[in-house]
Amino acid sequence: MGHLKNNYHTHNRLCNHATGDVDDYVKKAIALGMEELGLSDHGPVLTRFMSKEMFLETLSYRNMSLDTFYNVYLPEIEQVKEQYNEQIKIYKGLEIEYIQGEEEFYKELLSRLDYMNLGLHFFKDSNGNIINSYWNINHENVIEYALAAIKGMSTGLFKVLVHPDLFMFGYKNKDGKREFDNECVKASRMIIEAAIKYDCYVEVNVNGLKNSKKYNSDAWLYPSYEFWKLASEYKDLKIIIGVDAHNPDDLDCSDIDQVLDFCKRLNLNISEKIDFK
Ligand SMILES: [Zn+2]
Ligand SMILES: [Zn+2]
DSSP, rough: EEEOSOOOOOOOGGGGSSSSSSHHHHHHHHHOOOOOOOOEEOOOOOOSSHHHHHHHTTTTTSSSOOOHIIIHHHHHHHHHHHHTTTTTTTEEEEEEEEOOTTTHHHHHHHTTSSEEEEOSSSEEOTSSSSETTTSBTTTTTHHHHHHHHHHHEEETTTTTTOSTTTTGSSBBBBTSSSOOOHHHHHHHHHHHHHHHHHHEEEEEEEEHHHHHTTTTTSSOOOSOOHHHHHTTTTTTTTTEEOOOOSSSEEEOHHHHHHHHHHHTTTOOBOSSOOOOO
């Protein structure tokens, strides 16, 4: 089965929906002969960022707390960095949502990390509403998703926009069908062009395959063929593949081969390593 030389999208038990602790992921990566591993569990979402209702709906209660971030997550990563420092290069990261106006919060987190992945599982639209990116994106608000992604990237706080095409998961066109329509084209180009402008990597997400099967879809809900077909037109776009591992075994699975094949067919120019300079 396939694995990547380097992976920068790796979860662990602290998000309460992944298996294994950081040590298990690092050991697996070493056993596979991987060179770099970025640990990027789901970062804290503060209750004050949204209503109680939305906090529940977006499953934000599952994420590690700020206290866990400082007192468990960071020390655990320090520990593996030290322990395995001759066998693998470990980067300290987070995958995190972006709430506009909370830059100080993100800056403080980043000051303790090597990098952050921006993952918009939900976002705040221009009316201040929280929109769930899996279930509630349609032809009327997909541009808002793009604008939220662009605002996030423009802060320069995020190294990678992970699964930029997540909006296609449950997208509805004007007839209520899941179709990559003109609004999707517009939103995608906006995201891609901003990623180039703000020098942010975009990620082809391997976990999309599992997530598609989980919801009984034979087709990939994401990565979206149409999104990445558009992306292939932009030669300056920086693209990486991310496993989005929620189990150590995810680092070595046939879904990785399928995604590598997908990228090859689309002639995507994939960066094997993130440039952390
Ligand atoms: Zn997750
Ligand atoms: Zn993830």
